[in-house]
Amino acid sequence: MKPPKDLINAIQKNNSFLILTHTTPDGDAFGSAIALKFLLEQLGKKAEVYAEPAPQQYQFLPGIELIKNIENFQASSLKPVLILVDCNTVARISYKKEIIETIQASAFNTKLIIDHHIEINKTVDLSSIKWIEPEAAATGIMIYYLIKTLNGKITPQIATALYTAIIVDTGNFQFDNTTEEVLQVASELVRCGAKPSYIYQQSFESWSENRFKLFTKMLNTVEIIPPIAIGFISKEDFEETETSEADTERFVEFLRILKDVNVSVLFREVERDFIKVSLRSKGDVDVSRIATEFGGGGHKNAAGFRIKTSFEEARRRLIEKLKACNDTLFKIVQDCSNVQE
């Protein structure tokens, strides 16, 4: 994996950078943005990161306090270089129209994109230099190679940021994207000062008591209809446990723990008759196809959609759709069991 020359040139010849990432940023977004900021500063340049406030589990990241709230972003008169990190379109930066408009109103000298997501809308934008690697497990891996190419130093802060990026996007080395290279890079980050168990604890083992109660409530609702497992969180569950949607991160992944389950589903009633649905799958089962049919999207093993109806109705419609592709699903399940030769 090698950053393109025009990206390297654009970094080398400019001195002031604005780094933005996607809405509801995760460990890969924060880790990659922080590491990139530190790299640019090592090179004697100015770099500012704007993002939504970091949730509790990422507060430990060295440099997180240097990230400015995207709500306070103002149309720049400086016109520096914009770097989009872990997303490839300005539309992904915020759900708020005003914020998107403010960014669009800022005329940047150059736009750089560093991302591992597939481009959904390949709009022609001649002012952008894109480095997109859908094969990269995390944008953090790309930043690692960028640092190497620019002869930067992997400080303990950068190592911590990039290690976090990697473990969040590989589910701590459990997803399909965990390769020889991912483990190799992770090993070098540890050599440079990342502390695996500490970072794991901060990123994954920082549940509040309320979040734990919400999880227990969710588990009590689980229906197992092999190869599908379904969980549900009602508006009342959120209220009773004083939690919010952000607290459900990784709940749906947990249901993968069931041997005979290849598709796990979580329904969240965020408002009365407004349901968010998350889908996860194992191996070759492609849940993004199902999400797309409901107007959503995502990756092969992680997708989602929103639906304006009751839980019961949403559940009925999804099961109907899943049943329709049941034969395929079951076939894939059988194929998966032969993965190891």
Place this chain on the structure above:
Amino acid sequence: MKPPKDLINAIQKNNSFLILTHTTPDGDAFGSAIALKFLLEQLGKKAEVYAEPAPQQYQFLPGIELIKNIENFQASSLKPVLILVDCNTVARISYKKEIIETIQASAFNTKLIIDHHIEINKTVDLSSIKWIEPEAAATGIMIYYLIKTLNGKITPQIATALYTAIIVDTGNFQFDNTTEEVLQVASELVRCGAKPSYIYQQSFESWSENRFKLFTKMLNTVEIIPPIAIGFISKEDFEETETSEADTERFVEFLRILKDVNVSVLFREVERDFIKVSLRSKGDVDVSRIATEFGGGGHKNAAGFRIKTSFEEARRRLIEKLKACNDTLFKIVQDCSNVQE
């Protein structure tokens, strides 16, 4: 890490080996034993492994079907070389007296020990060649270096066995023992054919529906008394879900997910008035000291004991003991939060 010369010599000059491991073998025990058997066979030698039958989650291991049931072990007339793997005393091989006696009745030419556990009873046994590395995250790592030293080939089967050994003993790279070296070795095993997500799924995501129900029951009992979380499984819970003690593997680790919890405890009522207690801790909190006070033992972050009394009484006594060292515990909790400089 380097195997001692006398161990290498003993392997090179002998032709027939018996490999034994500890009771209720885990992924490190099975993975190390299988990899060692394959290595010895590569070298043109005979090797037999005897162990307790493998639970469902390790049935995927290539070569698991070649392991013979320890119940069928008979005092050998061949007197080959005995290799103890992942344990360092014959007493750990079985809970059954007859089996231990049968092994002791077999006069071996040589006894070799390859283990990463600390020796508890350092009995002088001149016939043993010991290679004990308490710093090794898994015995699987030691087998990896043994293969390197003996110029063996890491086949996909061996890579799968050793990768399993590593992830089981590091909690899939989440425990304190996850080092640069562990990730480096894991990366090379992937290069040699280990499939991370497949092995993870088999080893960790193979819960039966009944085990899942037992887990949900357990979560419903959880008491959080920061920095302690306590779960309980009654005899009725086991009966209602048709599960056994083996199904509780990793339950107590799950409670570490709570931010303010540094010690998690699981009480299991295996028989009326006979409670098994598992303790887990984060960072520097040493639960083996507490377990020792109740006649048990273990490692700093993972220990346990058994107590012949009711759950209520066991819970009362443990909390009393924990309260007695509460000051230390709370102090350590504070120290832990400053781990990252």
